[in-house]
Amino acid sequence: MMRFFETLKNIWSIDELRKRILFTLLLIAIYRLGSYIVLPGADVDALTASLDAQGGGNDLLGLINLFTGGAFNNASIMALGIMPYITASIIVQLLGFAVPYFQRLQSKEGEAGRKKLSQITRALTVAITLVQGAGYLTYIKSNGGMSSQVDESIFWLSGIIILSTGTIFAMWLGERITDRGIGNGVSLLITVGIIVGLPTAFGFELVDKSDSLLLFALEMFGFFFVTMLTVMIVTGVRKIPLQFAKRMVGRGDAAAPTSTERDYIPLKVNASGVMPIIFAQALMILPVSLAGFGSNEAQTSWLVQQFNDFTSPLYNVIYFCMVVIFTYVYTALVVNPGQYTEYLRRQNAFIPGVRGGAETEEYIDAITSRITLPGSIILGLIAILPAIVAALGVNQQFAIFFGGTSLIIMVGVVLDTLQQIESYLLMRKYDGLVKEGRLEGRGGNSRMQSLGADF
Known part of the structure; x- marks a missing residue:
């Protein structure tokens, strides 16, 4: 706790950071x-x-x-x-x-x-x-x-x-x-x-569960667990090790190579972010919107009622599948292995055990496909989690925070803001916001960090 207050004091002592936060x-x-x-x-x-x-x-x-x-x-x-x-x-x-x-x-x-x-x-x-x-x-x-x-x-x-x-x-x-x-x-x-x-x-939710505080405590534990899972899927990366060509020191016979520089390509487990959920949600509401322009029978049909109820099994099965599909589609759009390969060629770098050019591109594409599968499944589960916990008895107003777009957006934005604050602290020689480990994007010896963030 003392370290927390010390960090707040350090944040407040940085004039530029204090003004930015107040603004x-x-x-x-x-x-x-x-x-x-x-x-x-x-x-x-x-x-x-x-x-x-x-x-x-x-x-x-x-x-x-x-x-x-x-x-x-x-x-x-x-x-x-x-x-x-x-x-x-x-x-x-x-x-x-x-x-x-x-x-x-x-x-x-x-x-x-x-x-x-x-x-x-x-x-x-x-x-x-x-x-x-x-x-x-x-x-x-x-x-x-x-x-x-x-x-x-x-x-x-x-x-x-x-x-x-x-x-x-x-x-x-x-x-x-x-x-x-x-x-x-x-x-x-x-x-x-x-x-x-x-x-x-x-x-x-607290009022609803006032007669069963143990159940409420279990819900809070579940909410904490889901939040941590969301943090993992937002910040998780697969590091592909790199080696850069040796540099020669001196001239002629006295020239000696320096030690090989090591680095990595940070491929995000969830490179698509929240976009698959947004696209899937937009399509899921389409049948209801089209029914609104039709007859009363169309508006009250069983299929429309299923799509208008986010807790219905049909809605969630289709929603989960669409999130997985859109995760693959959007990842294919934003992650371009050819650009990574071109960057490595310009930097005279290579992946150990993999030839340059087409083989490197295929290797990065294969790794991306492998890590996208678990990432898309976890993202799909987070997307339908509000319906699952609502079916288990959680109030719908509180259930919506157990996953879906809201939780992913909150986690992503909070991590990004904390990362910027930590950058100010580190530049002023203060301790960061975490004692051990690093926030995503913080420090590290990685020339590829910016390239990984851009794509």
């Missing part, structure tokens, strides 16, 4: 304040009563509400949060894999290309926000959330403008946190929205 907390507080400001013309009480009568809504809307920290169901000016920007970023990233123009911007045009991609992402964010804003206002109206005292045309016009402004402002806050704060701003805003709901869910 980050200030902008997060502003973002959270915006989630409580209600849209003009919206009736929050009527909307809440309607949602309570329906039992909460479908999985997609519940997920959006989770990511926005409750702003979605509160008809807030920040109701769409940062999600349109995330959607635009994913679209631009996928275009970078398929469209040559975006490929050039990503890999060949350096800083100018990244600025151009940033401008495209922002413009696409505005377009997506306008569409989603109109859909959200329709959602409010259909659930009785529009006040009878406001003109409908004014409600629509002002609502779309305000929602778009709220999303753009959230995007601006995220970029400012990234530039002048600590951590990735956009990811931090999403994480804060998720964490906001955790104390309430924890409280509900």
